[in-house]
Amino acid sequence: MKSIATIKIDEKVYEFPILEGTRGPKVLDIRSFYKDTGMFTYDPGFTSTASCNSEITFINGEKGELRYKGYPIEELTEKYKYLDICYLLLNSKLPTHEQSIEFDNELRHRAFVDEGFQSLFNAFPRTAHPMAMLSSAVSALSAFYYDHVDISDESEFAQMSGRIIAKIPTLASLAYRRGLGIPIIYPDIDRYFTENFLYMLRAYPGGKMHRNINEKADTKISDIEVKALDTIFTLHADHEQNASTTTVRTVASTGAHPYGAISAGINALWGRAHGGANESVIAQLELIGNVKNVDKYIAKAKDPDDSFRLMGFGHRVYKNFDPRAKILKKLQDQLKDELNLDSRLLEIAHKIEDIALNDEYFIKRNLYPNIDFYSGVILTALGIPKNMFTTIFVIGRTVGWISQWVEFKKDKKAKIARPRQLYLGL
Numbered sequence: 001m002k003s004i005a006t007i008k009i010d011e012k013v014y015e016f017p018i019l020e021g022t023r024g025p026k027v028l029d030i031r032s033f034y035k036d037t038g039m040f041t042y043d044p045g046f047t048s049t050a051s052c053n054s055e056i057t058f059i060n061g062e063k064g065e066l067r068y069k070g071y072p073i074e075e076l077t078e079k080y081k082y083l084d085i086c087y088l089l090l091n092s093k094l095p096t097h098e099q100s101i102e103f104d105n106e107l108r109h110r111a112f113v114d115e116g117f118q119s120l121f122n123a124f125p126r127t128a129h130p131m132a133m134l135s136s137a138v139s140a141l142s143a144f145y146y147d148h149v150d151i152s153d154e155s156e157f158a159q160m161s162g163r164i165i166a167k168i169p170t171l172a173s174l175a176y177r178r179g180l181g182i183p184i185i186y187p188d189i190d191r192y193f194t195e196n197f198l199y200m201l202r203a204y205p206g207g208k209m210h211r212n213i214n215e216k217a218d219t220k221i222s223d224i225e226v227k228a229l230d231t232i233f234t235l236h237a238d239h240e241q242n243a244s245t246t247t248v249r250t251v252a253s254t255g256a257h258p259y260g261a262i263s264a265g266i267n268a269l270w271g272r273a274h275g276g277a278n279e280s281v282i283a284q285l286e287l288i289g290n291v292k293n294v295d296k297y298i299a300k301a302k303d304p305d306d307s308f309r310l311m312g313f314g315h316r317v318y319k320n321f322d323p324r325a326k327i328l329k330k331l332q333d334q335l336k337d338e339l340n341l342d343s344r345l346l347e348i349a350h351k352i353e354d355i356a357l358n359d360e361y362f363i364k365r366n367l368y369p370n371i372d373f374y375s376g377v378i379l380t381a382l383g384i385p386k387n388m389f390t391t392i393f394v395i396g397r398t399v400g401w402i403s404q405w406v407e408f409k410k411d412k413k414a415k416i417a418r419p420r421q422l423y424l425g426l
């Protein structure tokens with residue numbers, strides 16, 4: 001039986017359908033609200049608003065549950081590599097062994113970018129933030145590929161999505177190398193996606209490899225490093241209607257180029273309240289500098305007159321724990337010795353975690369460590385500098401954005417995003 005909600009305004013009763021998803025809370029359908037009542041609803045920050053239907057990702061914030069296409073994130077990170085997760089998000093099913101190899105192979109060959117991109121990157125000052133260069137480069141990609149994608153044509157969609165997923169790591173490596181003023185490294189088609197990204201960061205012409213510009217020793221890329229980064233990519237692959245994904249869908253709703261929509265998503269992600277938090281977490285741990293200073297900064301975070309916030313704490317949806325953070329914390333513990341994690345940063349992070357998880361202020365507001373609290377220490381151990389952290393998030397999330405873009409395009413009832421306002425001016 002269809003459920004109906006009644007709302008009484010000025011003695012008049014209006015009826016609105018209640019929709020039921022396959023999981024999650026019921027949703028009040030207010031699409032006819034303005035037409036029926038002449039009133040708008042008011043929900044800045046969309047705390048109570050579902051903006052679309054989706055079959056991609058499910059989050060239960062109270063239970064700390066995250067699923068891609070129905071599969072729990074714990075199972076996906078344990079049993080599958082990142083490119084299999086991409087395949088799942090794009091095709092709604094996990095690949096067979098053959099499909100996995102074919103998809104991997106296709107992406108290896110799509111990783112190259114037009115030689116003209118070197119001029120684009122060289123036009124940036126070396127001090128430019130990698131996120132500024134990356135979002136511009138993705139926007140520039142839209143100039144190289146036509147914008148009309150027939151999403152009903154599977155091969156066209158596969159080409160459009162595979163291309164952007166494959167090229168983003170290459171563009172991120174170009175941004176990194178521009179910052180250092182060092183020669184670019186072309187993708188190596190003999191390497192798996194994640195290993196190839198580390199290779200494009202570390203390699204020098206002539207086959208030498210460095211983990212970090214300041215290190216002299218040649219260093220191979222270990223399986224442990226690839227697995228760690230691959231897990232980080234998987235954990236970032238999608239997260240339903242967050243700020244950057246909503247940005248991608250909003251841009252998609254105007255009919256703009258898909259890569260233009262993704263470039264907008266990259267800029268939305270950059271902010272420190274969203275994906276930029278991973279960079280801010282490490283900056284904050286470095287600022288705190290010593291376990292002795294932790295109490296002082298916890299007090300600042302709790303002070304209502306101080307704008308200081310504990311970066312990597314809190315989440316709009318997760319009110320119990322962030323399952324991605326749990327997986328990364330476990331990974332951090334496993335890799336502590338193997339990856340030579342920075343013990344000073346870890347000590348400060350553990351003290352913050354211990355205090356915050358037992359402190360009334362944080363408990364009352366359901367503030368738990370989020371994914372960004374743990375990813376930075378691992379990325380630092382991989383030799384990735386902190387200004388590149390949010391580009392790592394971009395690499396992982398691109399598949400989510402493109403899947404959400406196509407879902408929007410396939411939705412016959414989708415409309416241009418056009419919210420209204422409560423006017424308070426003259």
Ligand code: ACO
Pocket residue numbers: 272273274275277301302308309310311312313314315316317365367370371372
């Ligand atoms: N440190 C201290 N206090 C905090 C923090 C924090 N990190 N986060 C929230 N609070 C407090 C707020 O001051 C507020 O307190 P009040 O009720 O006394 O005014 C209360 O908790 C609720 O905070 P809101 O900002 O209303 O919560 P919202 O859901 O809008 O914000 C957000 C969520 C943006 C993630 C916030 O918790 C935050 O700024 N965290 C730090 C940045 C961060 O880690 N971002 C990454 C998020 S995960 C991701 O995007 C991948």
